[in-house]
Amino acid sequence: MSALEPVLNVLDNNLDKSLDRLFELLRIKSISTDPAFKADCREAAEWLVDDLKSIGFEASIRDTPGHPMVVGHHEGPGPDAPHVLFYGHYDVQPVDPLDLWENDPFAPAIKEIDGGRKILTGRGTSDDKGQLMTFVEACRAYKEVHGKLPVKISILFEGEEESGSPSLKPFLEAHREELKADFALVCDTGMWDAETPAISVGLRGLVGEEIVIKAADRDLHSGMFGGAAANPVRILAKILADIHDENGAVTIPGFYDGVDETPTQILQMWEGLGATPENFLGPVGLSIPSGEKGRSILELIWARPTAEFNGMIGGYTGQGFKTVIAAQASAKVSFRLVHSQDPAKIRGAFRAFVRARIPADCSVEFHEHGASPAIQLSYESPLLTRAKNALSDEWPKPAVLIAMGGSIPIVGDFQRMLGMESLLVGFGLEDDRIHSPNEKYELNSFHKGQRSWARILDALANPAKA
Known part of the structure; x- marks a missing residue:
């Protein structure tokens, strides 16, 4: 025995x-x-x-x-x-x-x-x-x-x-x-x-960032200033849209540095677990994966890095309607990291990506919300x-x-x-x-x-x- x-x-x-x-x-x-x-x-x-x-x-x-x-x-x-x-x-x-x-x-x-x-x-x-x-x-x-x-x-x-x-x-x-x-x-x-x-x-790592884009020194009437004054909500939306390409990949330069491909035998093991877009996304009312095309569901959530937008604020968000061009707009963005991606480099690359898209008469502030590899x-x-x-x-x-x-x-x-x-x-x-x-x-x-x-x-x- x-x-x-x-x-x-x-x-x-x-x-x-x-x-x-x-x-x-x-x-x-x-x-x-x-x-x-x-x-x-x-x-x-x-x-x-x-x-x-x-x-x-x-x-x-x-x-x-x-x-x-x-x-x-x-x-x-x-x-x-x-x-x-x-x-x-x-x-x-x-x-x-x-x-x-x-x-x-x-x-x-x-x-x-x-x-x-x-x-x-x-x-x-x-x-x-x-x-x-x-x-x-x-x-x-x-x-x-x-x-x-x-x-x-x-x-x-x-x-x-x-x-x-x-x-x-x-x-x-x-x-x-x-x-x-x-x-x-x-x-x-x-x-x-x-x-x-x-x-x-x-375990995926994490980088949390909050960006605040500022334009005019006060909220503006959209009839009087629309089409002439910079709109931080539009600027912010364009920046966030630029972060992903048409195939779901992140476009920030250097983002995939340190990201290795998952071994084939591991991918085959995960495939055998039976997770599909339908049975994974179905319970939350979805069916189509939105990440990098050509990747399985489990590879997307376990072995690939992501950039996700967790919240956006700008302009009038109360009841009814107010025709205003906001003085500022902000967003909270989180990055899930894999393998040997460097959180500090990801944060720096993201900030450089944003700054390159800010008009000369506008400004941007960044606020950190944690980082771990x-x-x-x-x-x-x-x-x-x-x-x-x-x-x-x-x-x-x-x-x-x-x-x-x-x-x-x-x-x-x-x-x-x-x-x-x-x-x-x-x-x-x-x-x-x-x-x-x-x-x-x-x-x-x-x-x-x-x-x-x-x-x-x-x-x-x-x-x-x-």
């Missing part, structure tokens, strides 16, 4: 006990954004410290200007064992509007739906208490069976993820040496579907191969390598501040209703998530088996 098999057996036999522990944690109202729940957030952190200590971790609360961090360390089987840092967050979103919940959001329960499918209900079940506890339970089972863990493990549980993580970067900077490991494990992600596990290998894990990474094989051994369908159109800031922080790549594995589903009323987590996700982490830890400790 392998060292892994009895660990999996313990996880199966102890599922009810692991649910009891999870429900204790879920009952704590750790809403980080509302000061009224400050004591609850600390209670959740204390609960996690006590639980980690119960399985042999050196764990403690670390105070910050906001809610506390939980840090834990456990030695591996020897000095040459890999060292991983596992990240999750114990804070949750507010529950408003409360009247849309079918049950008390902090009274977790097991519910049967769809002819016998079992789900866990309550705030934090999927995001992120249920997810982080899958890893803790895998560690607990290893300790029960073998008296030790297969690798060296550090743990960082944050209490402000749902409120912008204001304390995280200073904390990482101050504890850089303590938290640095060979790589990080991040659980705040999901599966492709209920039978197909997924590893996120790419994309994160890309090598498709050839041995770490990726081991985790993919381990997940495929657990679930009905083989694991797939996906990307994410959005960003998870902590992954970039780990890379830039601690020099660590991250492995993103989670077991949430699209219909888990995170951040919404009636949040849920599949019982199967909680159970097989524990088993999956046990398999991944075994694979990390025994690379020859991968």
Whole structure:
């Protein structure tokens, strides 16, 4: 019998006990954004410290200007064992509007739906208490069976993820040496579907810009000045229209510097996932992709950079009609970045593009709204191969390598501040209703998530088996 098999057996036999522990944690109202729940957030952190200590971790609360961090360390089987840092967050979103919940959001329960499918209900079940506890339970089972863990493990549980993580970067900077490991494990992600596990290998970066174009020194009467005076709304509309060509590509010079083509085998894997313009866009009332022509839906949202307009303001926007030429017009523009695109260069190229189109008697101002580079894990990474094989051994369908159109800031922080790549594995589903009323987590996700982490830890400790 392998060292892994009895660990999996313990996880199966102890599922009810692991649910009891999870429900204790879920009952704590750790809403980080509302000061009224400050004591609850600390209670959740204390609960996690006590639980980690119960399985042999050196764990403690670390105070910050906001809610506390939980840090834990456990030695591996020897000095040459890999060292991983596992990240999750114990804070949750507010529950408003409360009247849309079918049950008390902090009274977790097991519910049967769809002819016998079992789900866990309550705030934090999927995001992120249920997810982080899958890893803790895998560690607990290893300790029960073998008296030790297969690798060296550090743990960082944050209490402000749902409120912008204001304390995280200073904390990482101050504890850089303590938290640095060979790589990080991040659980705040999901599966492709209920039978197909997924590893996120790419996260798009982001550049946010606000532009303000100013023309006359006041709003003008469009009858008296129309056709003679510069109209900043028209200037702005023309600039934004120039950013894309007729094929959906971005025209800003240098925009595609650092953008690599996705490997053919990865594109073929994504094609096999069955995403089409109809089934992806149909639920939001659309059917025709608007991005670069010749690219699949998943390639467009996972592996290609974008320029999107998030808001435009100019002139009279109130009730009725006012014939005015506005003195200024503004727009908010966001760029999603991939591969090795440089956020600073993208910002500079965009500003140069805009300035070149501003009439001599008008002016433009720019306001920054954040920037972060994309994160890309090598498709050839041995770490990726081991985790993919381990997940495929657990679930009905083989694991797939996906990307994410959005960003998870902590992954970039780990890379830039601690020099660590991250492995993103989670077991949430699209219909888990995170951040919404009636949040849920599949019982199967909680159970097989524990088993999956046990398999991944075994694979990390025994690379020859991968």
